[in-house]
Amino acid sequence: MAQRWTAGNRVELLENGEQFFPRVFEAVRTAEREVIIETFILFEDKVGLALHEAMCAAARRGVKVDLMIDGFGSPNLSDAFIEGLGEAGVRVRVFDPGRRLLGQRLNLFRRMHRKLTVIDGRLAFVGGINFSADHLMDFGPKAKQDYAVELEGPIVSEIHRFVLHAIAVGNKGPGWFRRRLKAAPPVDQAAAAGEAEVQFVTRDNRRHTNDIERHYLAAIRTARRRIVIANAYFFPGYRLIKALRRAARRGVEVNLILQGEPDMPIVKVGASMLYHHLLHAGVCIHEYCRRPLHGKVALVDDRWSTVGSSNLDPLSLSLNLEANVIVRDAAFAARLGERLEHLMQHECKKIDVAELSEWSAWRLVRSFFVFHLLRWYPSWVAWLPRHAPRLHPLVDQGPHGGAARTDNA
CATH class of the missing domain: 3.30.870.10 (Endonuclease Chain A)
Structure with a gap:
């Protein structure tokens, strides 16, 4: 993707889970067409269960919901957690799930560390906060201090295009990408929502290495x-x-x-x-x-x-x-x-x-x-392996909405 300054955006700083989670969960609950979430860590704690509930409710009312997690960062989600998402209609994919050796995770390098959420192609969240309870103050002395932003305006169209492309490259292919992209307004047609100029910058192991x-x-x-x-x-x-x-x-x-x-x-x-x-x-x-x-x-x-x-x-x-x-x-x-x-x-x-x-x-x-x-x-x-990133579906959705886990990553 071309990286460029995009004007006319609203940007709001969100500090810690106390500000971040309520905004994201409310956005998922009120989504009308589409929810896409990428996260490095998703834990099956009170935060993960709240996200699970919000995504399932959105999917059941007809919203397209896509969840992407990292195989190293989110290795221990239960079958019930994953299958519950699939039965509701949430499409769950894992980035490079790794097989364990003597109980140890070996897929340490080249992880999907992004934290992105896009709602209806109009609202986005970007930052460092994972979906886990250790981003809340009541977690105790090990609770994390962290930041994210809520974005509205033309830059969201660029972020939306990026997350759709990530799914297409990793799993679905160009035809799927073109069909989903038709519903997203081009950047130059998106309505202004504020005064900020914003640039969305990524790092990968191919074209945007630094x-x-x-x-x-x-x-x-x-x-x-x-x-x-x-x-x-x-x-x-x-x-x-x-x-x-x-x-x-x-x-x-x-x-x-x-x-x-x-x-x-x-x-x-x-x-x-x-x-x-x-x-x-x-x-x-x-x-x-x-x-x-x-x-x-x-x-x-x-x-x-x-x-x-x-x-x-x-x-x-x-x-x-x-x-x-x-x-x-x-x-x-x-x-x-x-x-x-x-x-x-x-x-x-x-x-x-x-x-x-x-x-x-x-x-x-x-x-x-x-x-x-x-x-x-x-x-x-640079000498370490640069494998092509793959998104592996964790559930197969049958014609009647049933789901079965396909991977134990």
Whole structure:
């Protein structure tokens, strides 16, 4: 797909499951023609069951409902859960289901990590929030801090076309794609809903291998006043680290919000290995300590911002299928900036370079290897298999609405 700026959009920031889930579930319940959901994780907890109920109700009243999940991220859905969707008429597909070896999932690389929802071709949700209860505050200390956006306007037509094309390429073929697309208005005919310019940017393993990273780099290199990046899994490539250091040295206020209470300890270990490089260049690092950070958002100056599924780590930048929106709008940037400033002021610990241990022989050796790993890993990961992504149907729907599970992924 061509990636272009699309004007006339309404963009609303949604923070955490408390804001995200009610909006999505209400949109599914009121859908008139079509619901398409892509998610990396769908768990059979209270959030997953609520989505199950909403999708089944929509399908029973004649709405076309398509659900796509990742084989690694959503491996444990029960037969009853899947067959219930199929019996209601929901089409369920899994991205690259993997066979287990001694109980271990082996399909780790090149995952479908996108989180996209499109309703009737007129409303879309894009972000980093999965359909699981750990995105709600009442989950406890391990509840995740995260963000998504609700979109309305011409950009939704582009996102709609993208998700239809993903189903067609993975499973259904071009004829199905053309028939479904007839019901979707072209981008240039979609009614304006707001003032924001938006670009929908994806990462795949064919034609768009580094598009999200390129947009980050372009924004950082042209920043004049401030950069704020909140990213859960931060271990970016050499070019991005260099761009951040150069921005700080030319007087841009650069703030990173990283995990202080990570869901996986190795996340903090990896990011902390970069602290000396960044702090000595003038970059400010804030560790979010209230609970695990799962957000993937950024803000540059007063108009450019991005929200999506892409982390700044090797998996997201070089392997996974990802999707972000980039927004040019002062009002949206101000709202996102306000929420990130709240995190930095009230829920983060600012890292002081004086607190870091003095350089040692081991730290020098480690720093050397980290530097060259960051410099060369994009070339190395290109050698990993680039299989064509396939969407496998999990249920067969019979002529009378019956369904049977066809895959145990």
